[in-house]
Amino acid sequence: GRTEQDGKDYHFLTPAEFKQKLDQDEFIEWEEVYAGNFYGTLKSEIDRIWNEGKNVIFDVDVKGGINLKKYFGKNALAVFVKVPSLEVLKQRLNDRGTESQDSLSRRIFKAEFEMSFQDRFDAVLVNEHLEKSLAEAQQLYEAFKAKP
Known part of the structure; x- marks a missing residue:
C-alpha cells in the first residue's frame, strides 16, 4: 500500500x-x-x-455518527450501515481469516451493541450486496440533496 x-x-x-x-x-x-x-x-x-x-462523507462508529448528527442537525444525513445479521458478520469475519477468536467475539459484541442505536439515524442501509448497497446509498444522498 x-x-x-x-x-x-x-x-x-x-x-x-x-x-x-x-x-x-x-x-x-x-x-x-x-x-x-x-x-x-x-x-x-x-x-x-x-x-x-x-x-x-464520514466513516465513523455509532458514537461518532450520533455526535455528528447532533452537531450538524438537518444539514447532515446520518446513515446506519449494518450487516443482514450477526451470523453473516461472523461468517464474513471468519472468511477473511484475520480475526482471532477473542477479536471476533469483541467485534460481534460491539456490532450487536451498535445495532441498538440504529433508530437514532436518518436511514438504515442493510449491506447484503455491495452494488445494491451503493445504489441505495446514492439514492439516499440524492434525496437528501434535493431537500430544500
Missing part, C-alpha cells in the same frame, strides 16, 4: 497538539482509537471543504 501523507490523507499532530486543539474545541468528533493514537475531524477542515462547494 501507499504511505499516508501529512496534509493530503490526514493532518498528523503530536499528542500535545491534538490535546491543545481538543481543549480549544476545534474538533467536530474525535476518538482515542488505540492507546495514545487519536483520530478526529477538525471543524476548520469541514469549513474548508464546504467552501469549495464539496460535500463531506
